[in-house]
Amino acid sequence: MARSKLVPWLLVAAAMMGAKDSFAQWAFTGDTSATWQQAVARYARFDSLHAGAKLIPIGRDDGGHPIHLFILSDGSGFTPDSIRAAGKNILWVTNGIHPGEPDGIDASLLLAQALLESDQLMGLLANTAVCIVPVYNVGGALNRGSFSRANQNGPAAYGFRGNAKYLDLNRDFMKMDSENARTLVAALTAWDPDIYFETHVSDGADHQYIMALMATQKDKLAKPLSAFMTGTLIPGQYAWMERKGMRMCPYFETTHEIPEEGLQGFNDGPRYSSGHAALFDRIGIISESHVLKPFADRVNATLQLLFGTLAVMNEHPGELRAARTAAKAATAQATAFGLNWRLDTAVVEQLPWQGYAARREASKVTGMQRLRYDRSAPTDIRVPWRDTCRPAITVKKPQAYIVPRQWQEVVERLRLNGVYMEALDHDTLLTVEQDSIGAFTTVPMAYEGHYLHRDVLTERRQVNMVVPAGAWRIPMGRATDRYVMEALEPRADDGFFAWNFFDGILQQKEWFDPYVFEDRAAGLLEEDPVLREAFMRKRAVDPVFAQDPWAQLTWIYRRSPWMEPGYRKHPVLRVVD
Numbered sequence: 001m002a003r004s005k006l007v008p009w010l011l012v013a014a015a016m017m018g019a020k021d022s023f024a025q026w027a028f029t030g031d032t033s034a035t036w037q038q039a040v041a042r043y044a045r046f047d048s049l050h051a052g053a054k055l056i057p058i059g060r061d062d063g064g065h066p067i068h069l070f071i072l073s074d075g076s077g078f079t080p081d082s083i084r085a086a087g088k089n090i091l092w093v094t095n096g097i098h099p100g101e102p103d104g105i106d107a108s109l110l111l112a113q114a115l116l117e118s119d120q121l122m123g124l125l126a127n128t129a130v131c132i133v134p135v136y137n138v139g140g141a142l143n144r145g146s147f148s149r150a151n152q153n154g155p156a157a158y159g160f161r162g163n164a165k166y167l168d169l170n171r172d173f174m175k176m177d178s179e180n181a182r183t184l185v186a187a188l189t190a191w192d193p194d195i196y197f198e199t200h201v202s203d204g205a206d207h208q209y210i211m212a213l214m215a216t217q218k219d220k221l222a223k224p225l226s227a228f229m230t231g232t233l234i235p236g237q238y239a240w241m242e243r244k245g246m247r248m249c250p251y252f253e254t255t256h257e258i259p260e261e262g263l264q265g266f267n268d269g270p271r272y273s274s275g276h277a278a279l280f281d282r283i284g285i286i287s288e289s290h291v292l293k294p295f296a297d298r299v300n301a302t303l304q305l306l307f308g309t310l311a312v313m314n315e316h317p318g319e320l321r322a323a324r325t326a327a328k329a330a331t332a333q334a335t336a337f338g339l340n341w342r343l344d345t346a347v348v349e350q351l352p353w354q355g356y357a358a359r360r361e362a363s364k365v366t367g368m369q370r371l372r373y374d375r376s377a378p379t380d381i382r383v384p385w386r387d388t389c390r391p392a393i394t395v396k397k398p399q400a401y402i403v404p405r406q407w408q409e410v411v412e413r414l415r416l417n418g419v420y421m422e423a424l425d426h427d428t429l430l431t432v433e434q435d436s437i438g439a440f441t442t443v444p445m446a447y448e449g450h451y452l453h454r455d456v457l458t459e460r461r462q463v464n465m466v467v468p469a470g471a472w473r474i475p476m477g478r479a480t481d482r483y484v485m486e487a488l489e490p491r492a493d494d495g496f497f498a499w500n501f502f503d504g505i506l507q508q509k510e511w512f513d514p515y516v517f518e519d520r521a522a523g524l525l526e527e528d529p530v531l532r533e534a535f536m537r538k539r540a541v542d543p544v545f546a547q548d549p550w551a552q553l554t555w556i557y558r559r560s561p562w563m564e565p566g567y568r569k570h571p572v573l574r575v576v577d
Helices: 004-015 037-048 082-086 105-119 119-125 138-142 180-192 223-243 273-277 295-315 315-331 408-416 480-490 514-527 529-541 548-556
Strands: 053-058 066-072 089-094 128-134 195-202 212-217 248-250 283-290 338-343 348-352 357-361 367-377 383-384 391-394 400-403 427-435 459-466 472-475 573-575
Touching: 004 283, 037 066, 037 105, 037 138, 037 248, 053 180, 066 180, 089 105, 089 180, 089 295, 089 315, 089 338, 105 138, 105 283, 105 295, 119 128, 119 273, 119 295, 119 367, 128 295, 180 408, 180 529, 195 273, 195 295, 212 223, 212 295, 223 248, 223 283, 223 295, 248 348, 273 283, 273 472, 283 295, 295 315, 315 480, 338 480, 400 408, 400 480, 514 548, 529 548
Parallel strands: 089 128, 089 195, 195 283, 212 248
Antiparallel strands: 053 066, 066 128, 212 283, 338 391, 348 383, 357 367, 400 472, 400 573, 427 459, 427 573
């Protein structure tokens, strides 16, 4: 962040600080992180002692354990409706999605205690209610140990990244395989927070920063919300951290091996929490404290970033509310959406960077050259920074989508995300667009329980079709439109087709015996000159095909009346008239 953008915010932060000691007294010490049971017990005690706090269960995880929500509302009730009626915005904090990264678990406990016990800090709740998930991945938190995070500097014990079903929950926001995700997404739909804040610990290069800030990729947000995030929220967060003496940088990936060779922002698809947030015109903020810094320092940096986020929300409640309202209206009124965003490597800025000199030396293990960061040689330079993304494809919005009722798993996920649907009460003749699946690639090894499809090509045809009663019609023109298109378009990187929900259509169910079909194939070629010409051309240009009798008969069969009509037909239809 350029210093010129931070200076005005230092004045704002100073005004909000009041007595400096009111924040300084809230600090974490030691190297022990709260267990799931301890965290829930402390929130339950806060509930019992303070009228402005409430702990409620919102569902269960894959292991059957309750997932809790702790609400701080300062007299405005404990439901989304009562909080909105009081004119408040909502900050949502999710901790322990990766329980091996527990900094936010302890930081949020301190945040809740500070807001409840300090009259001055309670003022941060004048315009904002705070919703805290103490530990989201309960199964992972219960799988506690000291050795699953080889790079991490404390705490003494912590949880495990995978949940009870060994799923990474920060890859599960679209496919929603876990009970955890279904619980959390349903709660997010009900509460519709304005800012979704998730706590993590970052791996990767060594450097001088205690915190890396990741926000929803700016180009993916609707313009009014992106403008608020980049022009108000993020500068305010940086100003707060600078005042606290805590170095913060953007969350990054290295373009090559070390930061000095260039950095780039993270392209957060909707499988991730911050990418999923963008689909609902919601700002996603991910705190990534640096893995090599001491645990207590990381917890305190996370706590201060939470304070700083609340401070900005308290100062700009109307702007945030107006930005979200405008963004939702823009989503509902849009005629097309970009999908499959890619980093534009041609857009390069210069980012101030405080790192450590990279050294090469002989490895004591392999004898080969190894990388070492020299903390006795800090650097203060500028490095190439790429953080602009653009969609690979743009898809026009239909009037509505049709999802046949038999695809129950798809319908369930749409409902949990708040999508409005209406069942057709009788067979209905509609003009629709239907996609046929063409070429695609599939990952060679299971990824999060799926064999993910990529680089999907389709052929789209307009047809008149009788859609049976019971099919679900999803009208467009709503704030959920962008999510619906990401989920239902077959070419979308994180759509339901990519995640294997429609794989049944990819397997041909009926075949033929060559000795029987030979005569019918000959008859088809004789009766249909166009078919015969295409067949002969295929043989002429493809020598492998020309030498494969089975391939030739299959080619004819798939263009014959005997071929099943549903093969490779994407079952979701687009209503165009």
